[in-house]
Amino acid sequence: MTRVERFAGVVAAGSTVAGAALLTAAIVLELGGISSRAELWSAAGAGAAFLLALAGPPAPAARRFAGRAGLLAATGFSALIAVAALWQGSVRPDPSVLLLLIPVALLFATAGLALREAAVERRRARLDRARSRLDGAEAERRRWARELHDDALQDLAAVQVLLAAAATAGAANATAQTAAIADAREIVGRQIQSLRRIIAQMRPLALDALGLAAALEDLARRARDRDGLDVEAAVDALPRLPAAAEIGVYRIVQEALTNALRHAGAARVRIEAGPHGPGVRVVVRDDGGGPPPGGFAAGHGLHGMRERAELLGAGLHVGAAAPRGTEVRLDLPVQAM
Known part of the structure; x- marks a missing residue:
């Protein structure tokens, strides 16, 4: 204003x-x-x-x-x-x-x-x-369907081919059979990790068990391991919030990380969270290209972030960071606690 x-x-x-x-x-x-x-x-x-x-x-x-x-x-x-x-x-x-x-x-x-x-x-x-909620849910379903089709189903098809080759090789070619089974086990192990990642994205278990602070640190760790993004999490002790508030904050940070990786071309991201005045402040800052001249498009997940912030009664700021990059700042009021 x-x-x-x-x-x-x-x-x-x-x-x-x-x-x-x-x-x-x-x-x-x-x-x-x-x-x-x-x-x-x-x-x-x-x-x-x-x-x-x-x-x-x-x-x-x-x-x-x-x-x-x-x-x-x-x-x-x-x-x-x-x-x-x-x-x-x-x-x-x-x-x-x-x-x-x-x-x-x-x-x-x-x-x-x-x-x-x-x-x-x-x-x-x-x-x-x-x-907007229906569009967001449909987009989320399409994303899961793409991930399962492009990753899980193709690997399972490869496992089927390998097991068929192992069965055909039989005892006459024990070496080929052993190699095929080893490859199949490797693919299955990789898919177990992939499915665990998808399940964690759908509903982070750390959020329910340990709270928002631990869930944000886990989100940063998984972004480092999966995407190779240098993510630093500086999270102070946070009070337990209502479930709707915690998942809302988590999804906003998750979307900000996705934007930093896919749209901003960032190499480093810093997540800060802690008490701020009578409420809680969460900041996600990256070193990417920053906002475009005309501002971010709604397709960058901003509409969903703003809607979640509005439902929480929180203030959301998305703009340029100093000296470069993008900053997403969420101020959660005390009434959300």
């Missing part, structure tokens, strides 16, 4: 509080029949304050429409009280004053439309989140 947006947020919040206070005063004056003039000015000031609050900083669509509806309704109610005070304060009430009820009605109608738009935006946001 920019400095101008922060200032607009402070002004909007202050205007809302001032409008609520003035509207409360106008209602008290109306109920007590104390002073129609004071009631008129209080109600008019409340309406002006609520209108000023409408110029607040941008927000997500559903929240923006809902907030606008509330402020418009409050403005309309303030205008209604002002019209009533104007009517009561007139020596000879003029029926033309009632024409002021027309813009009041328009304010309430606009508030109703804003509420309707907020409901539509909430429904659209729910559908987008559901579609």
